[in-house]
Amino acid sequence: MSAGIYWLASYPKSGNTWLRSFIFALQNQSTTDVTTIDINQLHTGAIASSRSWLSHGLGVELGLHSAEQIESYRSDAYRFIHSQLTEPAYHKIHDANHLCASVGHLCSPDACAGALYVARNPFDVAISFANHMGVSLDKSIGMMGTSDFALLADNKKYRPQVRQHMGSWSDHVTSWIDCDLPILVVRYEDMLNNSLVCFTQVSQFLHLSDDENSVKKAIAMCHFDKLKKQENMHGFKERPVKSKAFFRKGIVGDWQNTLSLSQVDRLITDHGAVMQRLGYLDDNMQITPLCYPTNI
Template sequence: MTSGIFWLASYPKSGNTWLRSYIFAIQSNVANHTDELDINQLSTGSIASSRAWLAAGSGLELNLHPASDLESYRAETYRYLHNNLSTMAYHKIHDANINIATGGLLCPADACLGALYVVRNPFDVAISFANHLGVSIDESIEIMAKADYSLAKKQHKLTSQVKQYMGSWGEHVNSWLDSELPLLWVRYEDMQQDALHCFTAISEFLHLPMDEASVLKALELCHFDKLSTQEKQYGFVEKPIKSKAFFRKGKVGDWTEVLTPQQVDQIINDHYESMLRLGYIDTNRELTALCFP
């Protein structure tokens, strides 16, 4: 297995950029023995919703086709791109892996090598997503519960990305965990608190170097503090206009200092089954150790 697409999937603000930073770091260090990571050069692969990437892969003028047809075009484009790659490619995706109108998944099993899905405690996601969108935490919690939520939904003018159907946070989780793809799912909390073990498993799944020295060096290069410092010094091309900073805190359990009891209860009510499935709560609605610093 020497070529093809691996999807780096997640709900927004769950650790996808850190994951891509790690992949870029381990590839760069092995190839060039670099001592510094440039956050504005995370060339692991295009985001799956990139209008330019999809147009190049499909040969279509996407603006000439209704948005309702793009999902079927995307599935076929991913299949073509996957089958014609000569190297490994690691592509970020925030879409839910839904069943499309023409049948099958948006990201079908025969159009990739597999998917790595990063999940994060929705308490912390709600805070980080609010900062990302430039909205209140209550609005962020409401958005995370919307069954029809999409990114880049307004297509009245051409943007760099096509519409991405998300659904609710819980629906997004299930769309990937229940898909037919070869899958490794990891918790952001384990990436933080058991980094060597977790990123070694990530490297093995993604066919990256997995020796301890390479993993540790890559983790050093993409440490959150270094990424945050670089953003403050040079900016970050992926930061939304409404967001004060892309790399805000990155800490586990930030919610304990921010969310009200009512907000915590609302998130549990909205996503109980998925939080239970992922180990964030137990059957008595009690929070597990994963939720705390």
């Protein structure tokens, strides 16, 4: 078993919460008739941008420090936390694994045991991200194509989370899948359409139980409909204020009924090369069946 930090990385609205729900379900199974999980108790780890977690790792309060200063400290915080761990730990991150001034990549090889990156078709990401941010589709697509885009970029102090550099969607993907870390890349579409195989790979990479019965039970415990029903009944503490719901549809191919042809063309123009690498476009830049709904 490899001890240390395993980053659960993704661009927002690509399946990170589902992934964490699966991990929590797998870690908290019992012989009792447990059929679901509590979405407001997903104790799988911290988020990398947590101000309090970074303060703990650095041993210093960050309230008076600028976003640039904090960013330069973050690798040191992760390095210290990683060095103290005696077993695997699973922490969420939405930042790109970008180069920080004078300190190398945000998440360096000596500050983690590996990374699991969840990718999703940017056609569907654009729709969910617009809902998440409370903006129009065109604004969402523009954010995804902006190389210096960041979350919480206004530099307000004392927020629970610090600024997160995203870059464009393509920048974000390549910053992780081309980094010098042990990495497993999974696609949201495979998580949905080939769940047992995909989540078994996830379990093996993260050194979790990978026997078929345990994986099947965990998948069932965090089925999208169950998570959405819980949010409808009890709310979800991770839902942004501007978003009507965190769990929206959770499907593949919603873009067909939502995006205009010009919006599809813009996303292909901005991200075609990376979409090809991930199998969303073929060698002729044509949309592949992976992007369309399938019977499951």
